[in-house]
Amino acid sequence: MPIDFADKDNLRLIMIDGRLDSAGSDEIAMKFAAMSSGAKPAVVVDLSKVSFLSSIGIRLIIQNAKSLQNKGGKMILFVGDNEQVSTTLDSTGISTLVPMFSELTQAEQAAVA
Secondary structure, eight states, X not given: OOEEXXXXXXXXXXXXXXXXXXXXXXXXXXXHHHHHTSSXXXXXXXXXXXXXXXXXXXXXXXXXXXXXXXXXXXXXXXXXXXXXXXXXXXXHTGGGTSOEESSHHHHHHHHHO
């Protein structure tokens, strides 16, 4: 499962591509934790290319968001037009912990606000 990041001025964009099921989450867990707790206090996680999101994947996101918040940072989710992922996230109520946006510009602005 590919995971990568790009640093912009005041934030880090983490891009995840593939299935965030048990196997996919296990595969990226350490990289995701390292990327999300790194040099930038504002993190946008791009889930627009995630083809499947399970409860284990959601837990991975929440754990890293809480870890970042404990260090004074903020995590924002970008879902784009990925209805499957946004519907799954909406049903969990995750947006109360980790805000979710369908526009990347809005997600980036919320991350650094």
